[in-house]
Amino acid sequence: MDHLSIVFSALSDPTRRAMLAHLSNGEANVGDLAKPFLKHMSLPAVTKHLKVLEAAGLITKTADAQFRSCRLNSEPLKEANDWIEDFKAMWEESFDRLDEYLKEIQAPKKSKGKKHGKRK
Amino acid sequence: MDHLSIVFSALSDPTRRAMLAHLSNGEANVGDLAKPFLKHMSLPAVTKHLKVLEAAGLITKTADAQFRSCRLNSEPLKEANDWIEDFKAMWEESFDRLDEYLKEIQAPKKSKGKKHGKRK
């Protein structure tokens, strides 16, 4: 799978997004991250979610004694954001071209071009 | 599943992202959208991908004779973008708090505090 797909896939789970949100307040170890979820799922399940985030490059773990401290990594998020931004740009551009086209066919010297009112 | 998860999940496939990119140039029917992929996958596979995009609200299909014309829908993309933006905001905020904290402990009256150079 390509990396961007892996990132979007990692983001497509509310538990994992909540973990990222938690980490946006600063580093945390696995136990701290797990706490809000241990009523709903086991610790190994948490470990797995963290592995998914790690595989996507969204977090990195560092060992400190028996603790694993996790911290955020911005690049993959930027990657996802860039895709969306680029996409919006393409889209706007195509709207712009449409506008130009409409102006062209609607207002040439003595136009009688029919409207088609597509946009929204 | 919550809606945001459905959106991220829909975006986590290169075929589907390519289809969205195609649609950013304007409406297209299923056959047109399928064309670039028919060497790699069958038409029913394309139909399924479009169903995923439709379920996420990213596209809407309209019937015109035997053709199904697809067009983009911006709200879900905005939803995804908003999550990322909000997340970045939280994160920056926590960096700001960290900066404040560091200033506080490092620069009281006559400081000689050492740099920490974390923030890239």
Add this chain to the structure above:
DNA sequence: TTTATAGTTAACCAACTAGTTTATTAACCA
């Protein structure tokens, strides 16, 4: 009325996901 075109549905399959429980590793504490 038959035939071609556009697309969906159904049934199936292999691989993956998200969870489980049990067992294991590793470091600290008494």
Add this chain to the structure above:
DNA sequence: TGGTTAATAAACTAGTTGGTTAACTATAAA
């Protein structure tokens, strides 16, 4: 040394995903 804490690994399972082929529906065109 033995027990506790933090976390991972292994083995299993139910459900989902992404693909297939074959059959079907609906409209257009001859």
